[in-house]
Amino acid sequence: MRKIFLSLLLLTLAYGCSPSVKKTISPGFSELRPAVVAVMPVKWAAPDANEDADIASLFRKLTAGKLKSLNYAALPLEEVDAKGTDSNADAYLYIHIKDWDRDSFAGYVSLRVDAAYEMYSRDGVRLWSSEYSTKESDLSLDERSRDYGVFGTYEPRIERLVEALLS
Secondary structure (H helix, E strand, O other), X not given: OHHXXXXXXXXXXXXXXXXXOEEEEOOOHHHHOOXXXXXXXXXXXXXXXXXXXXXXXXXXXXXXXXXXXXXXXXXXXXXXXXXXXXXXXXXXXXXXXXEEEEEEEOOEEEEEEEEEEEEEEOOOOEEEEEEEEEEEXXXXXXXXXXXXXXXXXXXXXXXXXXXXXXX
């Protein structure tokens, strides 16, 4: 009984110590709250980062979808790509990938992602920012399953990250 209690206590402490989202909201955000948002192209922090176009596209699509569910009008990504900050948006959301680290070793695979969002008004006033870090891992002896376990399932992981950053 004591072992079970100790195990539950440790499990509770482990989940209670998970990383939180760091957010900063401008004091005047409620007055400046934009209606139309342009999700700008992803910026990778490290100049030598593995800039995967599919990952960047997935971040932008999921972010635009989440903004729509929060009652913002997200401009079509094609329009943002063509016009940039000349688009007809009230605000611009910048996505920064600070770290994208994939590891694999003898059955163990992990994916660590550090990302930050910043929203600026059309006038360049910073409306809010958020930052979040997550690491997910898997252990498998089957090579095909191991590769699929982390490398083939980016969408649900990125979706959870976007959800955390925009909540």
